[in-house]
Amino acid sequence: MEMGSIRTTWRKSSYSGAxxxxxxxxxxxxxxxxxxxxxxxxxxxxxxSNNDFRHLTETLKNQ
Incomplete structure (x- = not known):
């Protein structure tokens, strides 16, 4: 899926450090x-997908 032309705001986890x-x-x-x-x-x-991302983050939290 090519989405490079869409302007977006990126964010990092607060745990990522300086x-x-x-x-x-x-x-x-x-x-x-x-x-x-x-x-x-x-x-x-x-x-x-949003659902796959939610599943990914829940799985990582439980590791």
């Missing part, structure tokens, strides 16, 4: 969520 090391950024693109590497803002994006 140096921005190994983080992902998240952007809401209803009805999807886009994810990207914070160190490669012009790189590829992973676009998933």
């Amino acid at each position: 140096n921005g090391g190994e983080c992902i950024e998240v952007s809401s693109r209803r009805p999807h969520i886009a994810l990207r590497d914070s160190k490669d803002v012009d790189g590829p994006e992973l676009v998933i």
Whole structure:
């Protein structure tokens, strides 16, 4: 899914720290969520459904 032309606001977790090391950024693109590497803002994006993102975050919280 090509969405590079859509202007979005990206955000990082408050847990990512000041140096921005190994983080992902998240952007809401209803009805999807886009994810990207914070160190490669012009790189590829992973676009998933809101439900898949919710399942991913719930799974990670339970690890």
